[in-house]
Amino acid sequence: MTGPSEDAWFQRAPCGLVATSTEGVILEANETLLEWTGFRRAQLEGRPFTSLLDPGSRLFHETRVAQALPLQGALNEVALTMVCADDTRLPVLINSTRDTTAGVDRIAVFNASGRIQYERDLLHARRAAESSEAQVRVLQEVSRAFGVSASDEDVAQSFAEVARTAFAAREAGVLLLDDDGELLLVGGTNPLAGLVSPIVSLRNSPDVVVVDEESAAAQFPELAGALRTTRLAALSVMPLLDNHRRLGILVCFFGRSRQFDDQFFDLQKALGRQASQTLVRVRLQRQLAFLALHDQLTGVANRQLLEQSLEDALDAAFAHDAPLAVLFLDVDEFKSINDRFGHAVGDAVLVELAVRLSAGVRSDDVVGRIGGDEFVAICANTDRAAATTIAERILRLTNEPIMIDDGTVAASVSVGISMFDPRSQSRPSPEQLLVRADRAMYESKGAGKNRATFETPAS
Template identity: 45%
Template sequence: MTSVAGDRRMDAAPSAATPNFEDLYENAPCGYLVTAADGTITAANTTFTRMLGHSRSELLGRTFQSMLTVGSKMFHETRFLPVLHLRGRVDEIALSLQCADGSTLPTLVNGVYLEESGEVRIAVFDSTERRDYERELLEARRAAEASEAQVSILQRASTAFTLADTEQALTAALAESVREAFAASFTAILLYDDAGILQVATGTHPLVSYIHAGLDTPSTEAVRLNEVVTVSGLDELRARFPHLEPAFIENRLETAIASPLTDKGQPIGVISSFFRRTREFDPPLLELLETLTQQASHVLARIRLQNQLALMALHDQLTGLANRQLLQIRLNQAIAAAERSGRPLAVVFLDLDGFKVVNDSCGHAIGDSVLRQVSARLRSSVRTSDTIGRYGGDEFVILCEDTDADAVTHVTDRILASVKEPLEGVPAEYPISASIGVALLDPGAETAVTTDGILGLADAAMYQSKNAGKDRTTVVVV
């Protein structure tokens, strides 16, 4: 009896485990539908109706193609159907379906074509999560590529900045780096000149006339606030800088950004970029701009310090004129140029009469003031191309290229008259005048001349003027 009962239980087990094929079809983990040869849907499972939010009756009789978005319809015609009929099946074709609520459902579609009946059996898989994942991967990849590109820009900029030994080279490298990083329509570097006015060092700045007119611009606001200033679109421009609208319209500009260049916290210039489209400046891009600005600021400060040291090495600290070392260099160059061109060169050697009495009686501060005032008068008495130097003490040398005897006489007459004018801080009883000696080089004479030789002749001529009564000029021709 027991054996018989056990056998019956064993016979019953397979019956209880028999699958419900209708349920497996209706509630399969993917949408399933069948279309006729003309694409009309003849069957669809419950999963597919839930995916789209349509009832079965709404789906039957419609074509599968009519359920697709516009882009997917084209892909269905050009990819899905040709491959299906050629190979008899397609796998993992990405198509987007229109849901009943108007939303779009991204899917992956497998299809089998039955040639005898023309019937197509289609499995539809919801790929929303996969699409989101792929989008995240794509965004991560783009972020990585952008980061890599920014690092590459910084590396190239760092190399260019390190190699730059002049302000011109540095500003050109900085402008190129910013243009590359931002793909700007215009980029310019502006630096403050000695008068405290922003001037274009390199690039194109469409608003420079507004800056020189004293009007507010993103560039001037950036240096005033000592922070990055952006203008994102014409609406913001009208609200903050309405007077700039004509220039923006004329140049077809939409967006602007400006970042100050600083040295020890003080603005020394500004980077300005303009765009002919609306731009958003995300944090990584702003961080890149800040890094480029900081690097360039440090290099600019270094270059200016080096220039200042070079200037100090070749110029007199009291008067700012060329010192003896620079005079030697310039005189060597002037002699060589005169010999090549055959044009005359005048070397003027000047000594102040009465300076020692002023220095001893009024003090060294007044003496220094006299030297500075005389230096300023010498500058106004000669051409800007002429070199003026303080040779030592109260002695000055002036190099006048392409200057003959008549021309140098006019120059020395102006110098004698200007030096005799009253000097600030010097009592009238201590007059100052000048004794001048001129060595005039005539290259046509074919006389070998050295720097020391022509300076010695000019110095000797000066002493002739001093011994002859002072306040006069003696000219010797070499």
């Protein structure tokens, strides 16, 4: 299911990941699912996925999910109950996709225990907020707002708007951690920007923190001064967490003094839990969508994405009367590399060649692995001269030695190029362009390898 470069992400992903045959037999499960269920890997692999479900979920899966997945290709947020090794029940949501090319079903399993807890919190908040019907409506609406969120920015902006209304705040901002651990404003506003960061001292709090000018004066004098400058009476900082992993924070800014009661804290926690779960969901769905369209060894486009990209490139060529080049590349003597150094080195060579191929084309070109040791580059708005320059650059890059643990590997590629000019040729199909480029690649092989050859169809 994964290549070496993605194995760590697969094993420790914040959701269970499972690959099954199209008949439902488990082929692989990640460490996260093993930890959740208490099973050993050997206990899961080779058994039906439905054997992990309680009777009601098993019946639903067999009569609904198993019937719908082959027809639809994907199913999202199916609620099931798994039976753990110690016979406890684990409520889950699953997203399933069918990869007909690989002959496998890929399943993402989300722990829904937090959702159940959220629903309990919601009920408690409703009962506690009888004196404030407006805040109850906020809780009822927040799931709808988050349910249509498709990106981090959507979640952050929706959450900031909901929080500002729910807590009668002057402003609200959602700041999310980037890859470097820095908090960046993604949704809402931060009136203290440029004056002081309320995050530096309060970002690591495990719970909701409320600070006013008086309480800030002793511990955070710069913050107290910034509150005075901006005429703010108080602010609250709430962490957004995925279990114990920090995703970011919500900051609410209040222009008037107010009492922060249990209802306030309960509502912040409930909204924060929902926002955190939504952030995790959209990020995982984005990652799963990427994996579905990219080669899992090299990270470049897979055949499905290449075919769609080539269709799009043909449309653009017709719309703009612009030439199009397709490069078909095959690694020379790749079997010899595998035989001499082993398949692990062979995989490493493919990964490095994919990197070099991507460096050899232009930023707007599409690079993909079509299978085995074969790659394709789609170069829009590219005439014969430009295609020649690109091919020569690729040949130069791929000829450089590849470092491995035991020394170096010499590799090269043979390139075939098919051209399409809408001003003089009738439109081919994507498959025809690939076949023509493939034929030209074999001409390069026959001429001695490590070279590029053009194949231009008759007008």
